[in-house]
Amino acid sequence: MTNFQPSPKTRVNRLPKRGHYDRETIYQILDEALICHVGFAEGGQPFVIPINFARVNDTIILHGAKASRLLKHIEAGNPVCVEATIVDGLVLARSVFHSSVNYRSVVLFGTGRLVTDEAEKMSALEAVVDHLIPGRWQEARLPTPKEMNATSVVSIQIDEASAKVRLGPPGDDEEDYALPIWAGVLPIREMPLAPVRDEVLPAEIPTPEYVKNYSRT
Amino acid sequence: MTNFQPSPKTRVNRLPKRGHYDRETIYQILDEALICHVGFAEGGQPFVIPINFARVNDTIILHGAKASRLLKHIEAGNPVCVEATIVDGLVLARSVFHSSVNYRSVVLFGTGRLVTDEAEKMSALEAVVDHLIPGRWQEARLPTPKEMNATSVVSIQIDEASAKVRLGPPGDDEEDYALPIWAGVLPIREMPLAPVRDEVLPAEIPTPEYVKNYSRT
Numbered sequence: 001m002t003n004f005q006p007s008p009k010t011r012v013n014r015l016p017k018r019g020h021y022d023r024e025t026i027y028q029i030l031d032e033a034l035i036c037h038v039g040f041a042e043g044g045q046p047f048v049i050p051i052n053f054a055r056v057n058d059t060i061i062l063h064g065a066k067a068s069r070l071l072k073h074i075e076a077g078n079p080v081c082v083e084a085t086i087v088d089g090l091v092l093a094r095s096v097f098h099s100s101v102n103y104r105s106v107v108l109f110g111t112g113r114l115v116t117d118e119a120e121k122m123s124a125l126e127a128v129v130d131h132l133i134p135g136r137w138q139e140a141r142l143p144t145p146k147e148m149n150a151t152s153v154v155s156i157q158i159d160e161a162s163a164k165v166r167l168g169p170p171g172d173d174e175e176d177y178a179l180p181i182w183a184g185v186l187p188i189r190e191m192p193l194a195p196v197r198d199e200v201l202p203a204e205i206p207t208p209e210y211v212k213n214y215s216r217t
Numbered sequence: 218m219t220n221f222q223p224s225p226k227t228r229v230n231r232l233p234k235r236g237h238y239d240r241e242t243i244y245q246i247l248d249e250a251l252i253c254h255v256g257f258a259e260g261g262q263p264f265v266i267p268i269n270f271a272r273v274n275d276t277i278i279l280h281g282a283k284a285s286r287l288l289k290h291i292e293a294g295n296p297v298c299v300e301a302t303i304v305d306g307l308v309l310a311r312s313v314f315h316s317s318v319n320y321r322s323v324v325l326f327g328t329g330r331l332v333t334d335e336a337e338k339m340s341a342l343e344a345v346v347d348h349l350i351p352g353r354w355q356e357a358r359l360p361t362p363k364e365m366n367a368t369s370v371v372s373i374q375i376d377e378a379s380a381k382v383r384l385g386p387p388g389d390d391e392e393d394y395a396l397p398i399w400a401g402v403l404p405i406r407e408m409p410l411a412p413v414r415d416e417v418l419p420a421e422i423p424t425p426e427y428v429k430n431y432s433r434t
Contacts, residue, residue, distance in 0.1 A: 009262070014282055034304050034405070035318070039265035041258035045226070048256035048265050048300035050322050065231055083265035087251050087407070090350055092428070095358040096342065097368075101252070101349070105267050125313065132318070133307055133403070141312040141393055151314075169415050176358055182422050183415040186350070186431055188251070190304070193404040198386050205399050211309070214403055 001027070009109055010162035020163040029104045029163055030055045031131070032216050033084035034190065038062065040073050040080050053082075054127035060110070060156040061124045071152045074112035080156060083107045089187040093170035094179045100166060102185060108161035115153040124153045135210030190216055218244070226326055227379035237380040246321045246380055247272045248348070249433050250301035251407065255279065257290050257297050270299075271344035277327070277373040278341045288369045291329035297373060300324045306404040310387035311396045317383060319402060325378035332370040341370045352427030407433055 001023035004010065012019025020026065030036075036053045039046060049070050054061045060082050064071050074080055085105035093099045115121045122143070129137045143151070170183050192214045195207050218240035221227065229236025237243065247253075253270045256263060266287050271278045277299050281288050291297055302322035310316045332338045339360070346354045360368070387400050409431045412424050 009264075014285060035302065035320075037254040037265050037267075037300055037302075039256040039263035039298075041261055041263040044258055044261070045296055045326075046256035046258040046263055046298045047226075048254050048298045048324065050254075050300060050302040050320070052318055068231060079262055081256075081263045081265045083254055083267060085252065085254075085267040089413075090431075092350070092353060093357070095360075095364075096346055096354065097358075097360050097364040099346065099349075099353070099357065101269055103252075103267070107265065109262075129313055129316065132316075133309070136309060136316070137313065139398055140310070140316065141314075141396055141398060143312075143314050147312075147314040169413075177417060179358055180419075180422060181356055181358060182425050182428065183418055184424075184428075185413045185415075186428055187410040187413060188407055189410060190405055190407050193406060196306075196386075196402045196404060198400040198402075200394060201400055202397075205397060207401075208399050211399065211401075211403055214307075 004161045006162060007160050010107065010160045012162060012164050018164045018166055020165060026106050026161050026163045027055060029086060029106045030084055033086055034216065036082050036084040038070060038080055038082050040070065040078060052128060052132055054131035056124065056127050058158045060158060061127055061153060062156070063125060063128055063151055063153045066150055066152045068152060071154055074154045074156065075114040077111050079109065079111055081107060081109055082156065087188050089185045091170050091185055092183055094172045094176040094181040094183050098170055098172050102166050104163065104165045106161060106163045108158050110156045110159045112154040112156040115155050118148070121148065121153045124155065133210060133214065135208065139208060221378050223379060224377050227324065227377045229379060229381050235381045235383055237382060243323050243378050243380045244272060246303060246323045247301055250303055251433065253299050253301040255287060255297055255299050257287065257295060269345060269349055271348035273341065273344050275375045277375060278344055278370065279373070280342060280345055280368055280370045283367055283369045285369060288371055291371045291373065292331040294328050296326065296328055298324065298326055299373065304405050306402045308387050308402055309400055311389045311393040311398040311400050315387055315389050319383050321380065321382045323378060323380045325375050327373045327376045329371040329373040332372050338365065338370045341372065350427060350431065352425065356425060
């Protein structure tokens, strides 16, 4: 896969070795992140909204109620910023100054359009469900024409993107390694717990494998 | 604790029963969330940056390198939006349309100032470390004057805020309850794994209790 060209908007200036511009790194982070954070501006006032999403090729798919302020803003072709971050752990250096977080984040910029073609819209919704939990779309009751009509789907073309990644152990100043202070990484993972059946679900309906074996990675 | 007054910026219009404006709910979410997502705008262009933080009374503390573009923008008194979200689970309704995510999110608005008083700055940094991992500040090597000088701390006064919360089982359309489709919630938690010691850490330094017993809640 090809690289995005770093621009003043996406170039990682602070700690440039943490910056990545290749689609493979960027798209893997986007595909693993459960939700994203969409930024938009109205008259200089910034807004950030958390929302679930999917990446389809070089686009980000968002969906919601037709009346959604966020989606209307995107449909109108205003610039948006989409950010997604996976926290991988706490980095406990001997010094507070070098303490950090291990993370993988993506910041991307683009503009969106309303998806109006019915087949494209259905396939975009499938991508959003697949992003959350693969296998579900094949089993769940699919949207009716009335439900489709109540739903807006937007597709944001990714114009620019970069990833920022910090991995590995703490890096302390040379003289601090002699300090009698515990140092290391406390890994953090977003993990599923045991599924909770709907109370009114008949006992003979088994928990599907895609629910029992759920994992983000 | 008192409530924030809903405004056009913070009122939850879609599914208003999910909206909360009391400080107790809002601050509990902020205190549990590991990182936040800061939105700002430059000439109509929105940006969203993930960053760790702390809440201190009615303010949000951010810190970073003195050269940080985000911090300089905030220091200049520009409006910012801070968003934090905790995903609690996937809500698998029988229909795709009613499928959802259980989550607790906060969106807040305010303006910031550079923290210049040295004691206030040190105490703000302590709050940021405490937010990530309580107990660490007491053990780690604290910042030197040179490190303090390389670090900017900003304090954002929370002018307006709201929380949006979805909890509980799926809610399907009446006629869908008869469908032979598994339904329920797959809970998701951000959890620590076993701590990874720095390879060069002397064996006699034990893993601290605050690392071994780490939990976000």
